[in-house]
Amino acid sequence: MTATTSTSASGDLAPEPEVTFTIDGVEVAVPKGTLVIRAAEQIGIQIPRFCEHPLLKPVGACRQCLVEVSVPDREGNLRPMPKPQTSCTLEATPGMVVSTQHTSPVADKAQHAQIEFLLINHPLDCPVCDKGGECPLQNQAMSNGAPESRFKEVKRTFPKPIKISTEILLDRDRCILCQRCTRFQDEIAGDPFIDLQGRGGGSPGMDVHGLHAQQIGTFDEAVLGYIPLGEEEPPDYADSLDLASPGGAAGVRGGAVRSVGAAATDVSGRPFSSYFSGNTIQICPVGALTSATYRFRARPFDLVSSESIAEHDACGSAIRVDHRRNVVVRRLAGEDPVVNEEWITDKDRFAFTWQSAPDVLQAPMVRDEETGELVATSWSEALAVAAEGLQRARTNGGVGVLPGGRLTLEDAYAWSKFARVVLGTNDVDFRARVHSEEEAQFLGHQVAAAEMDVTFADLERAAQVLLVGLEPEEEAGTIFLRLRKGMLAGKVHVTTIAPLASRGTTKMRANLIPTPPGGEAQVLDALAGDGDLSLDEDVTAALAQPGVVVLAGERLAGSPGAYSALLRYVRARQARLAWVPRRAGDRGAVEAGLLPNLLPGGRPVTEAEARVDLAALWEADTLPEQPGRDHTQILTAAGSSELGGLLIGGVDLSDLPHPAQAERDIRDAGFVVQLEVRHSLVTPYADVVLPVAPPTRKSGTFLNWEGRPRPFEEVFTTHDISDARALDLLARQFGVQLGTGSVPEVHAELAELGGWSAARVPAPEEPAGQITPVSEPTEAVLATWRLMLDAARGQDGEPHLAGTAHRPVARMSARTAANAGLEGHRKVTVTGPKGAITLPLVLTPMPDQVVWLPQHSPGSSVHRMLGVTAGQTVSLSAVTAEVTS
């Protein structure tokens, strides 16, 4: 190592100045700025606490963590502070002497007193409380409280519970007002839909005098006497809800947000529409916040907890799955400082019933030759029928392989190997969504087998982050939280190339480069210093500095030339790039070579050396030499009998650019073998259906967007088999030992496979695409992406969660609406070649002649209902019956 680098390295890692002080007679050295309560933990002293949370700012509200403190004065004489201090707000200073409950009778008595105070108005309903058994109040009342209360008076009670959203319920009499929930919503999620209201301790009994008695609540006109400014009628979205003030009837929704200004309103009109609200339940130190799903369902001490990884997005968040008698009853955030810290999205937390839905496939099925119906059968028969059919299809034009994007790395590898070795084809593509050849090239060139570069930690400290084709709050919630954290710390500036400033964009205080779909390549070229588009100079200059972190979403596949321009920008400006897909298995699929041009480990199909390597490892004579068909081409070829059959799994037709055409193609395909967890739209056309295990019933590894392996073990031990094992069994019917029967086998083979340092897939060089020109005033270019909570099948069976989804609306600029004759209209009909979607109209600052729709929400499944994808044109028309006066 040269002197230069070592200097800079030590400069970067210069240790924080240390502070040495004493806790209970033990000398501690901690970095400057460390709170006493943290320092105490380091030496194994637990000071009781409620409001304190390591990831939230100190507040000092509950007063539980009082300790006695002395500090040296200027002459160095130790002077005791006159009052006990809250160790959660006190920074350690040199020479400070702290006495906790272990050495100070005053601190111990003060802590006992706070517990007693907290319990006087607490219902002590632990036997029926969800939190009982895992409750910080319960535990610390045991460890730091008196065995009996001296309180003889009548307790303060509230009607219970308040439904602050369809998912979150609040029992105010259990609440100890620590403000962890409100602070989380404000500081972390940026959705401050709940706050403290009222003041004081209130009155005994049910005698609730309005807001006398401080309580947590949603914004509620009925309570706060708020009268909306202006003359406009409040929008209709809240009208149908049952509303109650905190003093009102129990068990109904707590309030409505009406026209309260941009800050408090979301388009759903719901008071607690936060994608992260479930975290408040987990950090609540008492049982005040409960979820509608889990409330009264189980006792913590009856549950078995398994560590796992969330399957709903590409972030790979750590979760804890709690189950009882082979039923998952809840999921919690796992703790992983390098990935999700202690937070997960509500989708990761609440959307788990899909894995045990009634339509989960129980047994293999084959189509009865006489009746044409699928009938349950044994694995051996199903495998035999499948193998025979696939063999026939292979000789009859070949088999297309469509594995979907939800596989573990191990399963993806098995699919990839099965396609190449058993079916002898490169007609394999995991991209069950809008995709392009340019994207396949980009993935092969840039993403596959790339070393981990951009990480979550970078999102907290990169000076400039550029988002393109990605809405983190909707598509990768953990990224959103990290970016917002970095922004709030004053370290990160986010810029996004998007058609409009979404709520997430606003909450990250991101710069918006307003860009209609299809215009991304031009903007990227302009940022690279090319092209004639002129952008804001400050933004351009900031993004011209080396070291910009670029997060590119998979939606760029729908924008011709965007991936090529992205690579040009990254090279020209020495930026760092990460590709952020939507699904948990997407990154692993790229690694496993589930693409027509790519073999495992980033090996190009067209490289002879790569094929020879793999053929040797796989003990195959040869591997197919030509790049295969992509997802759409495979379906088309199968539908037209160019291909003899399909091996398909994990494909939701609604995600595809042309769902109806895809369905016809699968119907017309020769022989179809489906590997699936649940019945799907593909099942009616399958000749053989092989049930495979959902994530709870198998082990494996997701690669998250960083490329970080996220291994997880099975939650339930069952006889269910994973994709990899099913394919291993199927391969045996062909006389092939696939060697993917277990996770360790796959890992051994992946280790043997090793890396690839020779030629990669060349970079795509598509010219920058153009925004589709719009000729008529009633036409607009379609912008669309998926909302986190939408009509996806992964959220099936969870109505409480669905109730917190953002309401589907259509967005366009005021001028676009005026041009299309929509002034004064509250709804708009958007029409495409296949049909129309009618949604409430929300005027939004965005480029003219662009309309945004949610891609796959209830009542707005764009691909299926309109027959168009992002960047294509649609027409706008009024809904005549909906004209306002």
Add this chain to the structure above:
Amino acid sequence: MSTLTPVLSDIWDKERSWSLQTYIDQAQGYEAWRTALRTDPAELITAVKDSGLRGRGGAGFPTGMKWGFLPEPDGGPRYLVVNADESEPGTCKDIPLMMANPHSLIEGVAITSFAIGCNHAFIYIRGEVVHVIRRLMAAVEEARAAGLVGTDIMGTGYDLEITVHVGAGAYICGEETALLDSLEGLRGQPRLKPPFPAVAGLYARPTVVNNVESVASVPGIVRHGADWFASMGTEKSKGHGLFSLSGHVTRPGQYEAPLGITLRELLEMAGGIRDGHRLKFWTPGGSSTPILTEEHIDIPLDFEEVGGAGSMLGTRALMIFDDTTSVVRAVSRWNDFYAHESCGKCTPCREGTYWMKGILHRLEAGQGTENDVDTLLDVANEIDGRSFCALGDGAAQPIKSGIKYFREEFEQGMHTPAWELFPYEANAVFSGVTR
């Protein structure tokens, strides 16, 4: 023998004492402001430091030193916020002052703002006193029309805006950081300190928060000099102050006198305890200051001596209770106030006042149980010094001091209602019943 020293209250008895004209004609109004505008701000701060003026809002922190805590100017705004949210039970000095002579405050605001480099001052006034709010706002208008505040004041290039902000009736908003949150439009709850307001106060900018009477005392110091001010009062508690006598005195009201005057002297001026009764107990500075008894009647009312007697000078709100008063009842009413006004942020104040309310009402009704007095005292002890802000500490004082001096009365609450021991009709000044 101390005598009255009417400075702030000097023209309260003049016709239309609240008008600008009266202030100018009768009290050389705004002369000090003219002088100050020609003075180096640093000299003004020095003068206030030298005068020994200590905060009149209760804590008695040296005013000049508080101003001196502001960091060096960085080009950004600095604020003066006047705490006019007078809400302490018994305290009634700032409201009469703003009612009778609002210009004395406005002149003080102008000089203080100039001294600390502030161009926008806020007066946060209690919401219930609508008539006073109107009068104060009218006075600010008058001063602006006369060119005494506004832009380029008297051609000096100095600008000053004064905003009168009306609170919404929460005692907690008299706590300076809660006041700042409330002023910013947030929920009024005390802030975590540090940072202190001098560093990051209103809108996270350097801010001085001063009491009405403190600010109104500044013009006199500028007009007559620091020595004049320091010539009044005692060694460490200098100057004049408003002493507000209320309760069982013959002539309740405002008595402006040098700090260090005794209750005996004040009672003599006020015509003594009402006829036929003896002093039983009193508060030196509002309900948050521990009560004192007849034995403390000759204590000089300054910060040190009252502190030495186990209480606090506070706001010099002398609530006088004669021998018809039930201590339990008085303490219970005070605690009702604190229970109602606790902001709810911290556990001991919120829950402790709730609990004490239950015990005190039981004792007042003669239904106390054996351990009630000990429990009550223990609860008060565990609020005092454990709560987030001084409100909790204040709430504990009446109980702790009440039990200290009159424990037997609390113990009588185990068998006899307070209204039998001390018939309430006899206690009420206006009931006509005196026995």
